Amino acid sequence: MSFPWPDPGTPLADVITPMPVIDEARVAANIAAVQAHMDKIGLLARPHVKTHKLPHLARAQIAAGAIGITCQKLTEAEVFADVGLDDILITYNILGAARLRRLAALNTRIDLTVVADSAEVVAGLATAGTVDRPLRVLVECDTGANRCGVTTPDQALALAQRIAAHPTLRFHGIMTYPAKGGVAEVEAFFRQTMGLLAAAGLDCPVRSAGGSPHIWQAGGMPSATEYRAGTCIYNDRAQVRAGACTLDDLALSVQVTVVSRPTPDRAVLDAGSKALTNDLSGFDTFGALAEYPEARIVSLSEEHAVVDLSACATRPAIGEIVHVLPNHVCPVTNLFDRVVFHQGGVVTRVVPVAARGTVW
Amino acid sequence: MSFPWPDPGTPLADVITPMPVIDEARVAANIAAVQAHMDKIGLLARPHVKTHKLPHLARAQIAAGAIGITCQKLTEAEVFADVGLDDILITYNILGAARLRRLAALNTRIDLTVVADSAEVVAGLATAGTVDRPLRVLVECDTGANRCGVTTPDQALALAQRIAAHPTLRFHGIMTYPAKGGVAEVEAFFRQTMGLLAAAGLDCPVRSAGGSPHIWQAGGMPSATEYRAGTCIYNDRAQVRAGACTLDDLALSVQVTVVSRPTPDRAVLDAGSKALTNDLSGFDTFGALAEYPEARIVSLSEEHAVVDLSACATRPAIGEIVHVLPNHVCPVTNLFDRVVFHQGGVVTRVVPVAARGTVW
Numbered sequence: 001m002s003f004p005w006p007d008p009g010t011p012l013a014d015v016i017t018p019m020p021v022i023d024e025a026r027v028a029a030n031i032a033a034v035q036a037h038m039d040k041i042g043l044l045a046r047p048h049v050k051t052h053k054l055p056h057l058a059r060a061q062i063a064a065g066a067i068g069i070t071c072q073k074l075t076e077a078e079v080f081a082d083v084g085l086d087d088i089l090i091t092y093n094i095l096g097a098a099r100l101r102r103l104a105a106l107n108t109r110i111d112l113t114v115v116a117d118s119a120e121v122v123a124g125l126a127t128a129g130t131v132d133r134p135l136r137v138l139v140e141c142d143t144g145a146n147r148c149g150v151t152t153p154d155q156a157l158a159l160a161q162r163i164a165a166h167p168t169l170r171f172h173g174i175m176t177y178p179a180k181g182g183v184a185e186v187e188a189f190f191r192q193t194m195g196l197l198a199a200a201g202l203d204c205p206v207r208s209a210g211g212s213p214h215i216w217q218a219g220g221m222p223s224a225t226e227y228r229a230g231t232c233i234y235n236d237r238a239q240v241r242a243g244a245c246t247l248d249d250l251a252l253s254v255q256v257t258v259v260s261r262p263t264p265d266r267a268v269l270d271a272g273s274k275a276l277t278n279d280l281s282g283f284d285t286f287g288a289l290a291e292y293p294e295a296r297i298v299s300l301s302e303e304h305a306v307v308d309l310s311a312c313a314t315r316p317a318i319g320e321i322v323h324v325l326p327n328h329v330c331p332v333t334n335l336f337d338r339v340v341f342h343q344g345g346v347v348t349r350v351v352p353v354a355a356r357g358t359v360w
Numbered sequence: 361m362s363f364p365w366p367d368p369g370t371p372l373a374d375v376i377t378p379m380p381v382i383d384e385a386r387v388a389a390n391i392a393a394v395q396a397h398m399d400k401i402g403l404l405a406r407p408h409v410k411t412h413k414l415p416h417l418a419r420a421q422i423a424a425g426a427i428g429i430t431c432q433k434l435t436e437a438e439v440f441a442d443v444g445l446d447d448i449l450i451t452y453n454i455l456g457a458a459r460l461r462r463l464a465a466l467n468t469r470i471d472l473t474v475v476a477d478s479a480e481v482v483a484g485l486a487t488a489g490t491v492d493r494p495l496r497v498l499v500e501c502d503t504g505a506n507r508c509g510v511t512t513p514d515q516a517l518a519l520a521q522r523i524a525a526h527p528t529l530r531f532h533g534i535m536t537y538p539a540k541g542g543v544a545e546v547e548a549f550f551r552q553t554m555g556l557l558a559a560a561g562l563d564c565p566v567r568s569a570g571g572s573p574h575i576w577q578a579g580g581m582p583s584a585t586e587y588r589a590g591t592c593i594y595n596d597r598a599q600v601r602a603g604a605c606t607l608d609d610l611a612l613s614v615q616v617t618v619v620s621r622p623t624p625d626r627a628v629l630d631a632g633s634k635a636l637t638n639d640l641s642g643f644d645t646f647g648a649l650a651e652y653p654e655a656r657i658v659s660l661s662e663e664h665a666v667v668d669l670s671a672c673a674t675r676p677a678i679g680e681i682v683h684v685l686p687n688h689v690c691p692v693t694n695l696f697d698r699v700v701f702h703q704g705g706v707v708t709r710v711v712p713v714a715a716r717g718t719v720w
Contacts, residue, residue, distance in 0.1 A: 072662065073663055274717075
């Protein structure tokens with residue numbers, strides 16, 4: 001039996017649950033606000049599409065003024081290349097013969113840039129470019145996030161020189177995913193590295209920073225040339241906590257149904273970790289209820305959310321439709337094959353999440 | 361470009377990462393051990409398929425002696441009905457006109473049983489059965505898990521009487537998902553409720569308990585007639601912690617690649633929350649590394665796992681293939697379109713996760 005996807009014009013309240021529902025006007029406003037900010041501070045925008053995974057939103061970001069997109073994995077980039085996005089940065093170490101063969105194929109058909117933080121990764125990448133069409137590589141730098149990346153400007157220089165020595169690669173610049181609020185650390189690392197590179201005679205046209213939580217502080221990195229941010233297209237509770245937006249800027253919520261009210265203080269929703277994710281992001285609740293701000297989602301099973309209503313003056317009834325505001329929106333959209341867009345409470349379109357599950 | 365799925369006979373080490381890889385022999389042994397235990401203690405087995413979501417494993421469980429399967433959502437049950445599973449219990453309150461229409465259709469083609477914990481749910485279910493083919497309903501009971509379920513035997517009796525009063529429904533028994541280790545609480549609740557039902561002249565043929573962590577204590581519930589368990593087909597770290605299995609019984613791991621070694625004490629894996637989930641299940645690490653038991657996965661981004669190697673005597677190299685043992689296996693399989701089975705390190709088959717994403 002086919003799934004009961006709503007037709008355009010359907011009232012939002014009639015949409016099946018659990019379902020991510022996305023406000024068209026807020027998405028458009030978020031795209032415009034980010035691009036206006038980037039234009040104002042003189043950074044090129046390269047939005048990270050891992051948040052939405054949707055071709056039509058990537059195109060909207062390009063139309064607003066973005067120079068290209070950022071993907072986190074090779075197969076994610078392939079999905080977007082297949083629908084016409086032709087300038088893609090993959091901010092991930094790509095390793096292994098099978099992946100490198102596909103990377104080589106992708107490099108023949110779009111303007112592709114990748115990253116590396118070790119000699120091992122560079123050696124693999126060198127097999128994916130050609131002398132006629134070198135693969136562009138940025139050196140990933142760790143500016144305090146303690147994830148990937150070379151940890152000193154000296155290491156960045158050494159890896160850049162190694163990249164530049166390969167005729168099938170082109171050293172194209174440096175990138176970082178900063179720690180929370182670490183704008184000053186990024187600027188210091190970039191400036192020192194640029195000095196070392198210049199002294200060594202290496203051009204460094206791209207200095208790529210990113211991250212939604214501190215996007216409004218991005219002007220504090222005059223050495224950066226481009227900015228990658230994903231979450232800010234939808235926003236979420238972590239963005240509100242970071243001071244990067246208000247609740248009115250949240251474009252995505254998960255529409256759910258109250259399926260049980262076993263006690264006066266407890267409600268159960270038809271959405272668990274397989275719809276909302278277990279991502280606490282440092283909060284003490286697995287998301288907030290838009291209609292009942294005092295409610296707390298205290299535990300998740302795979303298909304149930306248990307809600308503590310003890311602080312709520314009014315309380316939902318069995319069968320009532322409510323909306324969960326995610327702590328972290330990016331992994332939520334990855335759980336659904338399709339998402340529903342709406343305008344003013346009326347469905348506008350149902351869109352396949354084209355790059356869902358592209359973790360390879 | 362099509363995805364590079366491995367052919368049967370491929371060495372496991374050549375399988376793309378990240379990828380759940382499942383040991384055929386351990387799955388078979390886990391199915392057999394659970395069924396032998398159920399036979400020994402005189403409980404009917406009704407495995408919960410939400411863990412594997414795979415038709416061929418549901419059929420293997422039936423072949424071993426299970427009387428039917430348990431599903432958590434309506435669309436999950438539809439997937440299994442479509443491939444021939446004909447005795448299904450859906451342990452979830454089903455609400456809303458669209459869902460109830462589909463439930464009515466499903467009830468015409470398989471032996472279907474559902475649950476209810478409120479008058480509102482019963483009223484809806486009554487529209488999905490017919491006088492000629494009543495829908496079978498169990499009363500869900502809360503025996504300490506604080507999720508769904510009536511909270512007293514008196515409430516169970518009242519709801520059973522309400523179900524029995526509907527000519528389109530048949531009261532068929534009681535079910536519970538117990539709190540951790542709460543075998544005694546289940547037995548007490550079931551026994552009291554059975555007494556009340558008998559006094560009221562209501563037959564209660566099914567008394568359904570479940571849960572993998574305390575499956576080996578299920579003999580402590582002589583009032584129960586059937587048992588639902590999911591995780592025990594694969595097992596995971598939470599099962600080991602519960603004393604329900606050993607590490608040698610874990611049938612599923614996530615094969616990953618070490619993509620970075622930025623410092624002596626840090627490794628980064630090509631699997632983050634979109635491959636492993638953020639499910640800590642009370643642990644202080646997002647899974648264990650089979651090859652490096654002292655390693656700790658201290659943080660996850662969406663596509664990165666950051667591993668603390670400080671306690672490891674030997675340490676993995678960049679490009680090395682390792683295996684993550686999940687804290688909680690069920691939400692992991694839900695993230696992947698396909699999973700890879702192997703026998704002795706050689707791929708046997710690649711199987712679509714037929715019921716992935718069926719949260720409706």
